[in-house]
Amino acid sequence: METYTLIVLLLAATIRVATPLLLAAIAGMFSERSGIIDLGLEGKMLGAAFAAASVSAVTGSAWLGLGAGILTAVALALLIGFACITHRGNQVVAGMAVTIMVSGLGPTLGLAWFNLGGQTPQLDGPGQRFTELAWPWAEQARALPFPGLLYAELLGGHNLIVYLAAALVPFSAWVLYRTRFGLRLRAVGENPHAVDTAGISVNALRYQAVAISGVLCGVAGTYLSTAASAGFVRDMTAGKGYLALAALIFGKWRPWPTLGACLLFAFTDALATRLQGVALPIVGVIPVQFILALPYVLTVLLLAGFVGKAVAPKAIGVPYAKEK
Amino acid sequence: MSAPAKLPRWAELGLLPAINLVAALLLSGVVVRILGENPWSAFKLLASGAFGSQDSIGYTLYYATNFIFTGLAVAVAYHAGLFNIGAEGQAYIGGLGTGLVCLWLGAAPFWVVFPLAVLAGAVFGAAWAFIPAWLQARRGSHIVITTIMFNFIASALMTYLLVNVLIKPGQQSPESREFAPGAFMPPIHELLGRVGIAFTATPFNFAFVLALVAAALVWLFIWRTRWGYALRVAGENAAAAVYAGISPPRITIGAMLLSGALAGGLGLNELMGAQHRLLLDFPGGAGFVGIAVALMGRNHPVGIVLAAVLFGALYQGGSQLSFDMPKINRDMVVVIQGLVILLCGAMENLFRGPLAALLRRRDVP
Structure with a gap:
């Protein structure tokens, strides 16, 4: 009984941790499938988290915060696009640059605007955050352990963005594999010359892809500062952008396996929090750091081909120069 | 294919980086203006705070x-066509090697500790770079991603070691004795004092001289040895390298070992020179600054030393700035x-095309 409750709570925590990872990983999928390495995930999320928390704090509306978060992340994504697509700059460097710049810019602007040492004000007013949606009869269902607790904690009890992220997986799979845009997107990441020959603009497609990545990173960042917590703090993404990138690779650049990877990584994170200092039978206390490092180790093993094989889009990282 | 516009050497190595730097500083000025x-x-x-x-x-x-140290690490890998984002983790683990030697041989005189500490830093740093290098060379795993992952793994490993193993007993904060x-x-102030020059006491230490020696050795290696030549050929064109009898996988591994060893030099300055103990997150982002330094210094040791001093000035001047201007923080x-x-x-x-056009117009009246 006790174990059952623990497991349900652990899974619920997994879903909450997985949401920003999933949004960022799918964001990266659109960008990378078009041939642009997305090392800017971390920076775009962080920028969105700051913008969303700031706007929500000033206007009192989480929705306006979401809008600001998306706008900020799209602007950063277009900056990366400008460097990598228009000027054919190094994509890894561009992503790193934006991430580093934003990690400084957030606290800098935060200090100047709110004078709270780089944070944004606590979001505690009504409507300033995306709060858990109340499902009908959730409180009554909680009394009934078996389906009831699952209903109240796993299905229900999350905020809107969580459901949005869940719906994104089938939707992005549909876009990628069932639409003309998706076909072209996949083609431009594998063989941009062929796409160009067919009379479609490689650059326009790639700009669309990075913009989509910006929108989704914007939602992910907004989730971090206005749903998962109540305001922006310095470096609040804490490597989630890179973890999302790892999940994307672990999911072999496909929507459904990426969801699986995000859930796996989120589960290890939730488990590490739960197992902090707890002695298990036989193995004793597992150091939290080992569990936290697990996603990275797994990704390296996968990249090395020891656990399956991850094949990146062929044209990834290569700037495209139109034949003259 | 439209290749990037060609520039004369002086413009490529001097003018273009200067223009890019000025543009970056102008944009920073805009940010400062926005801050009020x-x-x-x-x-x-900033300048007076730094100099x-x-x-x-x-x-x-x-x-x-x-x-x-980190700039050289990034540059050596770059000449071999590799992008080493893992200098941060390599510096972290390299510093572990240096720190362990210092802890174990603490009672020994400096001339015993010093060579072993340098060696341990280099070996540990190189070992941490070896795994991503081997995976890139033999299994084709993208080195950018694996080095990022190794930064996180290094961080987890060091946290574990400092919290559970190396921590000084009876102490809360995870630091060694x-x-x-x-x-x-x-x-340096002590060394200068011996020859009768007075200098204020600062953490500035002999490791700076070691860093300059490392820069000189990197220059010699890359431009004056067969191995350095092979490294550059493999970095420019792997297919041509194969025809020349050079094995790109071996170059990849060799370059990354050297890169990791150079990153491992950070511990000599930070741990032996300043902190005098092992502590959490002592590289403090220097591995990422190394990327900026290598890019600005055009991957040339002279450029790297100059760019490193510039960034040193930014870091030092920045703390002065945040002290005097309350609206600006570090x-x-x-x-x-x-x-x-x-x-x-x-x-x-961005500026290459216009600059090339401008220079052409001046040449052809």
């Missing part, structure tokens, strides 16, 4: 020492760092 401060007085404060006194010069060069004096890198330096990477690295072609 005067960019020009901010700049003056205004012996004290500030000492700190500037102490920071620069870290950046020379202090090194014995035999493991202290001689401070994170502003990180903004400038990001802008420099953006303009000198990702957008280096």
